[in-house]
Amino acid sequence: MLxxxxxxKLAPEMLLEWEQSQMEGCDVEHLKNLCxxxxxxxxxxxxxxxxxLLAAAPMRADFTFTEPSCYEEIIKETPxxxxxxxxxxxxxxxxxxxxxxxxxxxxxxxxxxxxLGKPVEGWRRDKLWPMLKEAGNxxxxxxxxxxxxxxxxxxxPVDDDTNYTVFAMRLIERYGRDFTPDDVLEAWMYWLPxxxxxxxxxxxxRNAATGxxxxxxxxYKNPYREWIGAQIRGDFFGYxxxxxxxxxxxxxxxxxxISHVKNxxxxxxxxAAMIAIAAVCNDVxxxxxxxxxxxxxxxxxxxxxxxxxxxxxxxxxxxxxxxxIHEAYDEHTGMGWCxxxxxxxxxxxxxxxxxxxxxxxxCLSVQAAFDTDCNGATVGSILGIMLGEKGIDPYWxxxxxxxxxxxxxxxxxxxxxxxxxxxxxx
Numbered sequence: 001m002l003x004x005x006x007x008x009k010l011a012p013e014m015l016l017e018w019e020q021s022q023m024e025g026c027d028v029e030h031l032k033n034l035c036x037x038x039x040x041x042x043x044x045x046x047x048x049x050x051x052x053l054l055a056a057a058p059m060r061a062d063f064t065f066t067e068p069s070c071y072e073e074i075i076k077e078t079p080x081x082x083x084x085x086x087x088x089x090x091x092x093x094x095x096x097x098x099x100x101x102x103x104x105x106x107x108x109x110x111x112x113x114x115x116l117g118k119p120v121e122g123w124r125r126d127k128l129w130p131m132l133k134e135a136g137n138x139x140x141x142x143x144x145x146x147x148x149x150x151x152x153x154x155x156x157p158v159d160d161d162t163n164y165t166v167f168a169m170r171l172i173e174r175y176g177r178d179f180t181p182d183d184v185l186e187a188w189m190y191w192l193p194x195x196x197x198x199x200x201x202x203x204x205x206r207n208a209a210t211g212x213x214x215x216x217x218x219x220y221k222n223p224y225r226e227w228i229g230a231q232i233r234g235d236f237f238g239y240x241x242x243x244x245x246x247x248x249x250x251x252x253x254x255x256x257x258i259s260h261v262k263n264x265x266x267x268x269x270x271x272a273a274m275i276a277i278a279a280v281c282n283d284v285x286x287x288x289x290x291x292x293x294x295x296x297x298x299x300x301x302x303x304x305x306x307x308x309x310x311x312x313x314x315x316x317x318x319x320x321x322x323x324x325i326h327e328a329y330d331e332h333t334g335m336g337w338c339x340x341x342x343x344x345x346x347x348x349x350x351x352x353x354x355x356x357x358x359x360x361x362x363c364l365s366v367q368a369a370f371d372t373d374c375n376g377a378t379v380g381s382i383l384g385i386m387l388g389e390k391g392i393d394p395y396w397x398x399x400x401x402x403x404x405x406x407x408x409x410x411x412x413x414x415x416x417x418x419x420x421x422x423x424x425x426x
Contacts, residue, residue: 005195007202010221011047014039017223019335021054023300024226024262025063028054051221066298067262069215071253074265077296082289085280087243096424099242101388102279104420106239107165109384110377111404111416112396113362114161116140117372119147124331125369132367140363143399155403155413160198161232161377166408167192168236168255169419172426177240177251181214181258196407199224199338204259214258222259227338230256231267232374235381238275240426242385245273249294266295267340270305271347271378278386284351285309287382304328304341308348318353322368325349331370343371350379358383358392 010017018035021028031053038046068074088099120128132138135145151157170191175183185208188197197205200222207217218225234252241248252272256265273291281287288309295302307328311321329342336342346368354361361383365375384392402416 007199007224008206009042009044010051010223011038011042011044013223014047014050016335017047017051017054020223020226021057023335024067025059025065026054026057027060028057031057048221064298065300065303066296067266067300068296069218069257069261069265071250071257074253074269074296077298079293079297081293083286085243085245085277085290087241088280098388100420100424101390102242102385103239103423104416105388105390105392106235106275106279106381106385107416107419107423108389108392108397108402109358109362109380109382109387110165110235111156111162111380111400112384112392113365113376113378113380114159114373115148115151115156115376115400116143116362116380117366117374117376118151118157118159119144120366121371121373123369123372124337125326128367128369128372138367140367141359142363142395148399152400154401155405156400158196158405158407159373159377160196160201161373162404163192163196163406163408164233165235165381166404166406166411166414166419168233169422169426170408170410172236172240173422177426179251179254181254184255185214185217185258191409193407198229199227200229200259200264208258215261218257218259218261224338225259225261226264226340227260228267228340228343228371228374230260230264231271231340231344232377234268234272235275235378236423237272238279238381239385239423241272241276242279243276245276245291245294248272248276263299263301263340266299266301267344269294270301270344271382274382275385278382282356282386284356284386285312287386288348288351301341301344304345305348308345308352312349312352318349318364321349321353322346325368325370329370337370343375346370346375347378347382350375351382354379354383356383356387358387359396362396 014035171187203222204217207220237248237251249269252268256268273294277287277290325345330336350361350365362376362380365379366372
């Protein structure tokens with residue numbers, strides 16, 4: 001029933017809106033009980049009034065981060081870049097085949113990682129780990145037997161984590177590399193069913209349908225504005241900007257700004273930049289550290305990723321790192337489970353401790369829990385473009401027959417080879 005569909009009304013989510021405001025540094029402790037009351041009674045008019053009170057609250061003195069959402073302001077807050085890269089160009093059949101191998105690895109990686117995590121999306125660690133141990137798949141080394149097979153009917157199933165990558169391909173095909181944020185909104189309404197979107201994306205879609213344009217679509221009645229939704233949408237901008245993380249990051253901002261703010265935007269920028277760098281760099285740590293130069297130096301996401309880098313440098317084990325992420329964010333809350341930051345931390349953890357082993361890396365990202373299909377897809381995409389198809393065990397793509405189903409108009413069933421060819425032409 002439409003009346004029970006989530007992520008459309010604000011009032012039931014007012015405690016999330018309160019928590020989001022608090023995380024952004026607003027002094028809103030005195031408004032918590034009011035937000036709880038509104039969440040209980042479902043009064044939309046009161047919810048809008050409470051949102052205005054939250055937005056007007058002063059910043060806390062202990063909040064020291066600088067987190068703009070405007071791209072020009074983001075650039076001002078980024079640190080100096082530690083390295084520049086040369087973008088490969090189509091100069092010979094041999095080079096073209098090498099580039100296609102990387103693009104194919106990226107698509108295979110994203111689809112495989114998504115499929116690995118999809119059966120257990122929403123499972124918290126206290127449920128996920130006992131099941132994996134009982135199945136003899138802990139630490140994880142393969143798809144989840146008995147679960148994954150049910151999802152694959154001749155192709156990898158529809159999922160928003162792959163929908164948006166295919167969507168971005170069609171976006172560039174139709175609007176070109178100079179697309180605007182409002183082009184993205186328009187294309188969503190043409191090519192994506194409303195109910196195929198989630199959280200911040202569904203809110204932005206709803207807002208656009210009422211006549212709002214970006215960036216208002218990201219801020220109006222949107223308690224999910226720093227959640228993971230944008231972080232799963234940036235991959236294609238990395239695919240088509242190999243060696244050019246700045247361009248990938250700017251495209252990612254244009255996409256993210258319709259639905260997200262601050263760290264929600266930085267998540268998409270970071271992943272797009274990582275993929276662009278991973279296409280021309282085989283050093284995982286360098287990929288991460290160079291991509292961090294595309295987001296503000298004093299934001300919460302930078303703080304959190306730096307912690308993971310530090311844990312790895314100090315010699316903490318992967319299990320200790322995963323435990324620390326769970327201590328920092330509570331996956332049993334909606335905000336903790338689906339926020340950009342803990343999931344980005346898991347992506348970075350899996351890349352560092354996976355040691356460029358494709359299977360180990362995507363398995364670590366899923367085994368860590370939180371948003372399993374999102375993180376599996378992102379890790380698979382980054383490592384896939386680094387290693388190319390030749391660096392991925394055929395076990396992973398053979399499971400879904402190198403085919404993908406999506407909700408994107410015109411691409412309901414597509415082969416990996418078709419995706420590679422269309423990506424290569426961009």
